[in-house]
Amino acid sequence: MQKSATQREFRILSSLTSSIAGTSRTLHSSKLNFWQGYENERHYEPGEEPLKRTWHGLSYDFRRWARRYQEARKDAWQRRHPIQHMKPAVMDHELLPYRAEILIIGGGLTGSSVAYWIKQRFRDEDFRVVVLENNDKFQQSSTMLSVGGISPQHSLAENIEMSLFTAEFLRHAGEHLRILDSDPPDIHFYPCGYLHLAYNEEHAEQMRNNWRLQIEKGARVALLTRPQLEERYPGVVFDGVVLGSIENEGVFDTWQLLSALREKNITLGVQYVKAEVESFQFIADRILPEIHAFEEGSAADELALQTRKVVGVHARPQMTDASARPIRCYMAINAAGPWAGEVAKKMGAGTGPGVLSVPVPIQARKRSVFVVHASEAPTELPMMVLPSGVWLRQDRPGHTFLVGKHMTNEEDELIDHSNLEVDYNIFYDKIWPELVKLIPSFKEAVIKSAWAGYESVNTFDGVPVIGEHPLHKNVYMVGGLGHRNAQHALAVGRAFAERLFDGAYVNINLRGWDMRRVVKNEPLRESMWP
Numbered sequence: 001m002q003k004s005a006t007q008r009e010f011r012i013l014s015s016l017t018s019s020i021a022g023t024s025r026t027l028h029s030s031k032l033n034f035w036q037g038y039e040n041e042r043h044y045e046p047g048e049e050p051l052k053r054t055w056h057g058l059s060y061d062f063r064r065w066a067r068r069y070q071e072a073r074k075d076a077w078q079r080r081h082p083i084q085h086m087k088p089a090v091m092d093h094e095l096l097p098y099r100a101e102i103l104i105i106g107g108g109l110t111g112s113s114v115a116y117w118i119k120q121r122f123r124d125e126d127f128r129v130v131v132l133e134n135n136d137k138f139q140q141s142s143t144m145l146s147v148g149g150i151s152p153q154h155s156l157a158e159n160i161e162m163s164l165f166t167a168e169f170l171r172h173a174g175e176h177l178r179i180l181d182s183d184p185p186d187i188h189f190y191p192c193g194y195l196h197l198a199y200n201e202e203h204a205e206q207m208r209n210n211w212r213l214q215i216e217k218g219a220r221v222a223l224l225t226r227p228q229l230e231e232r233y234p235g236v237v238f239d240g241v242v243l244g245s246i247e248n249e250g251v252f253d254t255w256q257l258l259s260a261l262r263e264k265n266i267t268l269g270v271q272y273v274k275a276e277v278e279s280f281q282f283i284a285d286r287i288l289p290e291i292h293a294f295e296e297g298s299a300a301d302e303l304a305l306q307t308r309k310v311v312g313v314h315a316r317p318q319m320t321d322a323s324a325r326p327i328r329c330y331m332a333i334n335a336a337g338p339w340a341g342e343v344a345k346k347m348g349a350g351t352g353p354g355v356l357s358v359p360v361p362i363q364a365r366k367r368s369v370f371v372v373h374a375s376e377a378p379t380e381l382p383m384m385v386l387p388s389g390v391w392l393r394q395d396r397p398g399h400t401f402l403v404g405k406h407m408t409n410e411e412d413e414l415i416d417h418s419n420l421e422v423d424y425n426i427f428y429d430k431i432w433p434e435l436v437k438l439i440p441s442f443k444e445a446v447i448k449s450a451w452a453g454y455e456s457v458n459t460f461d462g463v464p465v466i467g468e469h470p471l472h473k474n475v476y477m478v479g480g481l482g483h484r485n486a487q488h489a490l491a492v493g494r495a496f497a498e499r500l501f502d503g504a505y506v507n508i509n510l511r512g513w514d515m516r517r518v519v520k521n522e523p524l525r526e527s528m529w530p
Contacts, residue, residue, distance in 0.1 A: 105336050153247060193248060207243055229244050341362040349469065368452045390405050465514065
């Protein structure tokens with residue numbers, strides 16, 4: 001009896017197996033396609049191996065068609081029309097995209113740098129990187145209005161390493177950002193030097209300690225005594241100066257760098273879209289435990305809120321009477337600069353329970369820059385920074401200078417950051433007296449023009465926020481660079497690409513710069529003034 005039942009079960013199993021084998025179209029199985037399986041071919045720079053580069057360009061379309069044809073055969077929606085799927089253009093620049101692998105919010109220097117390094121590492125055309133930028137706020141951004149100074153004189157090792165990398169990149173920016181059949185871009189890098197001054201022994205000792213770390217990291221920084229400073233810069237009065245530190249970096253044109261970076265990104269396949277993010281798209285996480293199904297009231301609502309997953313955004317195109325449209329994405333990067341905190345709030349950061357109750361502490365802070373003409377001032381000066389935060393930069397060879405001030409937290413609280421009108425009292429009350437004391441010929445200086453713009457400032461500790469959100473792991477924060485935005489954006493973009501493709505920070509370890517320190521209330525401090 002038991003043997004006959006076993007034989008009957010075997011016959012049923014055999015019939016099921018044969019029926020499944022006869023319906024192979026019903027049960028279709030295929031190997032999973034990860035990003036690592038995509039085509040990422042050898043890239044030839046302009047002028048490198050012309051014959052191979054020409055053959056690569058002529059044959060690439062056919063290889064791409066073959067790959068997309070095979071992908072369509074494995075796709076339930078495209079299987080009936082694989083030829084139609086393989087031939088259309090991979091990217092349509094005229095339409096708002098409906099999906100992207102990487103969605104970057106913010107098209108300034110930070111967002112464009114992240115897009116550049118991602119596409120440098122992964123050049124497949126089907127790997128879509130989309131940059132959303134608000135054109136109305138672009139003229140107020142820190143990138144457009146930055147003075148473009150670069151210096152490795154910092155107290156944090158990460159800041160020193162990022163400045164050194166950026167300086168080396170800028171020296172060869174013409175080759176890095178060159179486009180085929182075009183002249184190398186010129187970012188007007190001017191190595192005039194960067195001089196910090198210490199007026200008391202406490203600052204001087206701090207400068208010596210920082211100098212040891214900077215030398216250890218490879219920076220070429222020299223400490224100068226007061227007699228040495230007077231000999232090198234005869235038109236400057238160094239009364240009260242205890243020590244000075246100077247290195248061989250200088251200034252560059254941030255607008256030219258951003259223009260070259262954006263043009264390079266477009267040739268790499270990055271799509272720039274003029275739109276503003278209105279909200280984020282969420283779905284319930286599939287791993288929600290069934291044990292919480294019985295919970296009711298606020299506890300269940302809080303659990304549902306914390307188990308959501310970001311799958312895209314609603315973006316409003318900057319067109320007449322346009323409505324917000326969804327853009328699905330695998331990963332979102334908040335690189336909105338001064339407005340990164342507002343974008344994070346649309347995701348729920350700072351307004352929800354638990355971890356969501358902690359806001360992203362990146363805010364827009366007003367900063368003013370004054371263009372001054374001093375006909376009697378020395379013509380060969382480095383960029384100079386005083387302990388009070390007052391700085392001076394020679395705009396071009398001659399007697400025109402850019403001056404401004406890095407504000408302290410106490411001074412920041414007294415500024416109306418919603419009003420971008422230039423406050424000339426800052427120049428006459430806080431900047432001009434110190435400049436006249438340092439360079440007496442500035443007594444006859446005349447203001448030619450001035451502007452005010454926003455800086456992306458981390459109000460928690462002044463150090464950038466770089467890394468994933470503690471709750472939404474596929475949303476990354478890249479902001480809060482402050483007045484170091486221009487000199488650290490390129491290094492931050494490279495670090496993020498390493499984290500994405502290598503799984504860790506390879507060259508510069510920025511793991512401690514994410515939101516965890518904000519949640520734990522463990523601030524970092526950059527002791528090098530300002």
